[in-house]
Amino acid sequence: MYEHDVLIIGGGLAGLRAAVEVTRAGVDVAVISKVHPVRSHSNAAQGGINAPLTDRGDKWEGHAYDTIKGSDFLADQDAVEVMSSEAGEAVLELERMGVIFSRGDDGKLGTRAFGGQKVARTFFIGAITGSAILHVLFEQSLKLGLNVYEEWFVTKLIIEDGVCRGVVAIDLKTGEMHTIKAKAVIMAAGGAGRVFEPSTNALICTGDGLSLAYRAGVPLMDMEMIQYHPTTLARTGILMSEAARGEGAYLLNASGERFMEKTAPDYMELASRDVVSRAEQTEIDEGRGIDGNVLLDLRHLGREFIEQRLGYLQEVSVEFLGIDMAEQPVPVQPGMHYIMGGIKTDVNGATNVPGLYAAGECANVSVHGANRLGANSLLDTVVFGRRSGAHAVEYIKGISGHSKVEKDLTAEKTRLQALLDRPKGERVATIRDDMARGMTKGIGVFRDQTSMEGALANLANVKSRIGGFSIENKGKVFNTDLMFGLELEFMVDCAEAVVAGALTRKESRGAHFRTDITERDDENWLKHTLVYKDETQEHGNRVETSDVKITQWEPVKRVY
Amino acid sequence: MLVKLKIKRFDPADSGGKTWWQEYDIDVHPDSTVLDSLIQIREQEDGTLAMRCACRASICGSCGMRVNGSAKLVCKTRMVDVAPNGEQLTIEPMGNQHVIRDLVVSLDTFFSQIKRVEPFLKPSFVPEQGEYIASNKSMENLLTSMNCIMCGCCVSDCTVLEVDANFIGPAALAKAWRFTEDPRDSERDERLKALNDEDGGMWDCTRCMKCVEVCPKGVAPMDRIMELREAAIAAGNTNTSGYRHTESFYNSVKKNGRLDETRLALDSAGWTNIPRLLDLAPIGIAAMRKGKLPPLMPHKSDEHKNVKYLYESVEGES
Numbered sequence: 001m002y003e004h005d006v007l008i009i010g011g012g013l014a015g016l017r018a019a020v021e022v023t024r025a026g027v028d029v030a031v032i033s034k035v036h037p038v039r040s041h042s043n044a045a046q047g048g049i050n051a052p053l054t055d056r057g058d059k060w061e062g063h064a065y066d067t068i069k070g071s072d073f074l075a076d077q078d079a080v081e082v083m084s085s086e087a088g089e090a091v092l093e094l095e096r097m098g099v100i101f102s103r104g105d106d107g108k109l110g111t112r113a114f115g116g117q118k119v120a121r122t123f124f125i126g127a128i129t130g131s132a133i134l135h136v137l138f139e140q141s142l143k144l145g146l147n148v149y150e151e152w153f154v155t156k157l158i159i160e161d162g163v164c165r166g167v168v169a170i171d172l173k174t175g176e177m178h179t180i181k182a183k184a185v186i187m188a189a190g191g192a193g194r195v196f197e198p199s200t201n202a203l204i205c206t207g208d209g210l211s212l213a214y215r216a217g218v219p220l221m222d223m224e225m226i227q228y229h230p231t232t233l234a235r236t237g238i239l240m241s242e243a244a245r246g247e248g249a250y251l252l253n254a255s256g257e258r259f260m261e262k263t264a265p266d267y268m269e270l271a272s273r274d275v276v277s278r279a280e281q282t283e284i285d286e287g288r289g290i291d292g293n294v295l296l297d298l299r300h301l302g303r304e305f306i307e308q309r310l311g312y313l314q315e316v317s318v319e320f321l322g323i324d325m326a327e328q329p330v331p332v333q334p335g336m337h338y339i340m341g342g343i344k345t346d347v348n349g350a351t352n353v354p355g356l357y358a359a360g361e362c363a364n365v366s367v368h369g370a371n372r373l374g375a376n377s378l379l380d381t382v383v384f385g386r387r388s389g390a391h392a393v394e395y396i397k398g399i400s401g402h403s404k405v406e407k408d409l410t411a412e413k414t415r416l417q418a419l420l421d422r423p424k425g426e427r428v429a430t431i432r433d434d435m436a437r438g439m440t441k442g443i444g445v446f447r448d449q450t451s452m453e454g455a456l457a458n459l460a461n462v463k464s465r466i467g468g469f470s471i472e473n474k475g476k477v478f479n480t481d482l483m484f485g486l487e488l489e490f491m492v493d494c495a496e497a498v499v500a501g502a503l504t505r506k507e508s509r510g511a512h513f514r515t516d517i518t519e520r521d522d523e524n525w526l527k528h529t530l531v532y533k534d535e536t537q538e539h540g541n542r543v544e545t546s547d548v549k550i551t552q553w554e555p556v557k558r559v560y
Numbered sequence: 561m562l563v564k565l566k567i568k569r570f571d572p573a574d575s576g577g578k579t580w581w582q583e584y585d586i587d588v589h590p591d592s593t594v595l596d597s598l599i600q601i602r603e604q605e606d607g608t609l610a611m612r613c614a615c616r617a618s619i620c621g622s623c624g625m626r627v628n629g630s631a632k633l634v635c636k637t638r639m640v641d642v643a644p645n646g647e648q649l650t651i652e653p654m655g656n657q658h659v660i661r662d663l664v665v666s667l668d669t670f671f672s673q674i675k676r677v678e679p680f681l682k683p684s685f686v687p688e689q690g691e692y693i694a695s696n697k698s699m700e701n702l703l704t705s706m707n708c709i710m711c712g713c714c715v716s717d718c719t720v721l722e723v724d725a726n727f728i729g730p731a732a733l734a735k736a737w738r739f740t741e742d743p744r745d746s747e748r749d750e751r752l753k754a755l756n757d758e759d760g761g762m763w764d765c766t767r768c769m770k771c772v773e774v775c776p777k778g779v780a781p782m783d784r785i786m787e788l789r790e791a792a793i794a795a796g797n798t799n800t801s802g803y804r805h806t807e808s809f810y811n812s813v814k815k816n817g818r819l820d821e822t823r824l825a826l827d828s829a830g831w832t833n834i835p836r837l838l839d840l841a842p843i844g845i846a847a848m849r850k851g852k853l854p855p856l857m858p859h860k861s862d863e864h865k866n867v868k869y870l871y872e873s874v875e876g877e878s
Contacts, residue, residue: 038710039620095691098681100699100706107693131619132706143680202614238617319636429603472607475573478661481607
């Protein structure tokens with residue numbers, strides 16, 4: 001039996017930042033994660049973290065507006081105001097904890113340019129910014145003596161009388177299942193990229209947190225907003241940071257033209273990600289690509305600059321494709337990268353279930369709307385990780401004691417045993433691949449009614465087979481085979497919400513670009529889609545909508 | 561392309577807890593990495609195979625394991641590079657670490673070593689607003705160590721840890737270097753002294769280079785350890801067998817053109833350190849019985865003048 005005042009699911013940036021906040025308040029806290037914290041996918045963020053620093057002439061309103069414009073006016077402006085106004089202090093605090101950042105000649109933090117913004121306000125170190133921050137937050141967790149359940153996999157949230165009271169989880173190293181009671185739970189379990197194939201995301205990004213909250217009655221918001229990153233490495237799908245273009249790289253088609261001139265003459269390669277990805281896909285679809293790719297050209301930046309400022313990109317390019325970026329352009333294509341949608345929260349990370357908070361990629365506050373700006377994801381994690389931690393500390397003051405109930409543990413043990421006892425059936429990976437390829441095909445850079453209905457039909461097929469997969473490994477210790485089965489069930493929930501959101505939104509906005517309805521429709525669709533799990537409905541869910549919060553920026557046509 | 565993998569398996573639930581080898585012949589894409597091949601086995605051939613992996617892009621540090629006896633991050637190891645002619649690969653869990661199942665090892669030892677160096681910034685003050693002021697050069701210098709992804713490959717193949725479990729290890733020392741070199745840290749001298757004095761500290765490295773060879777991220781832990789030693793000596797930490805060993809080595813080669821092994825042992829122990837000298841006695845007696853005792857009075861190399869000249873020219877340069 002384990003008990004904590006606050007339990008945080010996930011040990012990436014959002015989770016660790018929340019944990020630091022709760023620890024500082026002197027409240028008992030633990031982190032539970034299916035991987036060791038330093039393996040978290042926050043590592044993969046390369047280019048940097050945005051912050052408007054007012055002491056060097058930047059204005060937070062400028063960052064807020066760029067973010068809102070980037071979101072195609074779907075972001076809630078009150079939430080963006082919170083993020084932008086707290087950004088400077090959030091980043092400076094990371095530096096004071098020990099994060100190494102690139103600096104200017106004056107010894108202060110230096111910046112690079114990033115997409116969708118005219119002001120260079122992205123703080124960075126090489127192309128390993130996420131890793132550098134994650135490792136320092138891990139250092140802080142050691143300093144604070146943070147309690148971490150490493151390689152524990154959460155299978156269910158415990159909800160009693162509509163209130164979140166803890167989790168049921170498996171300790172992967174022993175295979176034993178346990179209840180961990182908590183007065184508040186913060187979901188910081190990351191994204192759901194593996195719902196798509198290919199994806200830049202780590203194999204661990206299986207939407208566990210989104211699904212756990214969805215099953216607990218929390219709506220998933222704007223799930224149709226899937227970010228395709230403009231530069232993923234040919235064949236491998238590995239992310240090539242936007243920092244390359246921020247530092248001046250060109251995108252070229254087969255004829256060597258900088259094709260962004262046609263769609264974004266002002267911002268060129270640094271237009272927002274949805275715009276650049278569509279421009280690339282158009283080049284490829286209209287026969288001006290090279291084997292399904294366009295070219296990312298860094299040659300004019302020079303070897304020394306590339307190796308110093310973009311070392312990790314050079315490492316990846318040489319090691320995975322054998323291409324020296326100082327000598328040759330590297331082939332890239334749009335690739336599924338980030339999910340703007342997620343667990344609906346308020347600006348304090350609170351959900352509609354008391355005691356359940358969410359922060360980071362699994363959450364939707366919403367600050368990214370229909371398209372996230374590069375380097376806003378790291379910012380989102382630390383700002384709203386901190387806020388959800390702070391708010392959870394206040395919330396638990398009103399909670400007298402822990403839950404007395406044990407029925408969830410028994411039910412979960414029975415459910416998992418039944419999975420292990422299934423007769424030999426399909427392999428989990430086969431069903432997963434069919435789901436993920438169907439999602440990419442139907443909910444791609446471009447989509448229309450037919451493609452989305454295709455994704456729905458494909459998903460119905462997947463759902464009909466999911467009861468028939470079998471687990472080959474019957475053992476207890478480190479049974480990842482069982483975990484992959486449970487992850488597949490989580491991913492199917494996420495896929496369902498993505499398709500439901502996509503079919504609902506009858507317009508094109510940001511990443512949701514429909515070739516059959518190409519215009520944005522503010523009259524009818526300046527709205528969020530909210531998908532609730534509802535087994536009484538045909539597709540297992542119902543979709544509601546809510547108005548976007550506008551504070552000071554009226555929507556205008558987005559031009560880059 | 562057809563590839564052959566021979567994987568060391570271990571299931572703690574199996575009677576006796578014995579390991580066994582299992583062979584898999586599979587057809588993979590020519591661009592495949594070793595990790596791609598292992599995932600293909602796990603997903604299509606044998607769901608019981610346990611291993612860790614996550615990012616597939618050499619940044620999360622999950623997939624360290626031994627390929628043909630040497631620790632590698634398998635996500636960045638291409639099949640064509642390690643088996644160009646379809647040779648069978650042997651895959652084993654990392655060394656110097658307790659195996660949990662198949663290719664999954666416990667990293668408890670690894671992280672307890674990291675914790676020993678108090679791996680967090682200890683500044684003398686925190687700016688009330690803004691950031692610490694530091695040169696870009698000093699921050700980029702730290703990248704050498706911040707590139708470490710804690711995969712454990714260096715610890716796996718460390719030849720000292722094989723025989724001395726108390727050694728703090730290459731990863732932890734590279735991590736310590738990250739703080740002794742950070743201009744924002746105020747406890748540089750205390751850190752150097754602790755790592756210098758500590759049993760299992762910086763002087764236990766034997767400079768075998770293995771960690772430099774296997775590190776997939778260019779951290780070169782041994783180079784960091786050598787820099788720690790130089791910094792520790794410069795900060796006045798000279799009363800250690802490690803320092804005396806270095807000094808004796810230097811002096812005897814400079815003087816004789818060859819190593820005076822007897823003197824090296826005695827110098828390292830310290831001439832007034834009676835208990836340590838008594839420890840050496842049985843080794844000396846055993847060596848004498850086998851005719852392996854080095855001469856008590858060193859012979860000078862015929863070339864000792866040239867060696868001395870080399871010393872002088874190198875030192876003149878620096």
